[in-house]
Amino acid sequence: MTWTETLLLWYDENKRSFIWRQTKDPYKIWLSEVILQQTRTAQGLPYYERFTKTFPTVKELAQANEDQVLKLWQGLGYYSRARNLHATAQYVFYELQGEFPSDFKSLINLKGIGDYTASAIASICYNQAEAVVDGNVYRFLSRYFGIQTPINSSIAHKEFKSKARSLMDVSQAGNFNQALMEFGALQCTPSKPLCLSCPFAAKCVAFNQKKTSVLPVKKGKVKVRKRYFNYLVIQDQKFKTRLEKRLGKGIWQNLFQFPLVETSKAIQNKKTLMSTIPSQILEGLSSEELTLWNKKPIIHKLSHQKLHVYFWIIPSKKELKNGLTIKKLKKQPVPVVIQNFIEIFFQFDS
Secondary structure, three states, X not given: OOXXXXXXXXXXXXXXXXXXXXXXXXXXXXXXXXXXXXXXXXXXXXXXXXXXXXXXXXHHHHHOOHHHHHHHHOOOOOOHHHHHHHHHXXXXXXXXXXXXXXXXXXXXXXXXXXXXXXXXHHHHHHOOOOOOOXXXXXXXXXXXHOOOOOOOOOOHHHHHHHHHHHHOOHHHHHHHHHHHHHHHHHOOOOOOOOHHXXXXXXXXXXXXXXOOOOXXXXXXXXXXXXXXXXXXXEEEOOOOEOOEEOOOOOOOOOOEXXXXXXXXXXXXXXHHHXXXXXXXXXXXXXXXXXXXXXXXXXXXXXXXXXXXXXXXXXEEXXXXXXXXXXXXXXXXXXXXXXXXXXXXXXXXXX
């Protein structure tokens, strides 16, 4: 039995039953792949189910407004995926008459679709011989073949894609790609791989040379940036509050947030914070009643950032113009750290 036959047999006997494996609809395959990028399957599954229920076809997704898409995405992180998802749905529906391209080169030109997603759609939906490379594939192939190339280097993707392509059964391209990824996810796991029951153990370089803990190789870690966020929760006597849209490039683009003051270090002194708040925000507010809701920062970790988050409560004696009721507040797409605060602080609808 060849290497590829062994892998496909293992997949046939061990693959998990996911709802997106029951279709070859490019819309649903695309949706599942975008959701599962940088997301664990257990976390992504409920989002996939909600998206396909709310937007059963690309038409419904294209015709939704961005805030609705972002709200449904809330909690998954990497919100650029959601914005690109919406933009691509609009392009496919309005410019391509609702039909996804059926070839790799056209797919990869769509917004937010890179080599990985284009390869997945092309192979699974159209059985094109395009190899998929993700973290699971890097790990499995680097361990089995003893590949020392750092997986985050500029040459890694081309090298591993070529290796995967050379192993592929082109008559079963979609199954092969899914088998390769599934093997890395279930058998050749990041820690404590199941080597003793692995059908490839006899010729696996990492297993035989005791290198499973050092392969795959990854060069220098990216430095984590510390940031200090002070959210100003302004609330009038009718329990209305104020949000602003987070514009510009960077984290949480187009999500809503309470007015934000970012500082270079942690601030817990009211007077110090007051000196940093723009005057237009404080207009008509009682700064004397400003209180710090959480004395210990809420730590929110992103891929390369560590946020120290504080919420400051500011009562307003005047009714806020364009203020949001609590019911409307809870419908806005916000970062998960703000969503968690809202659920605790605003415990009733108004």
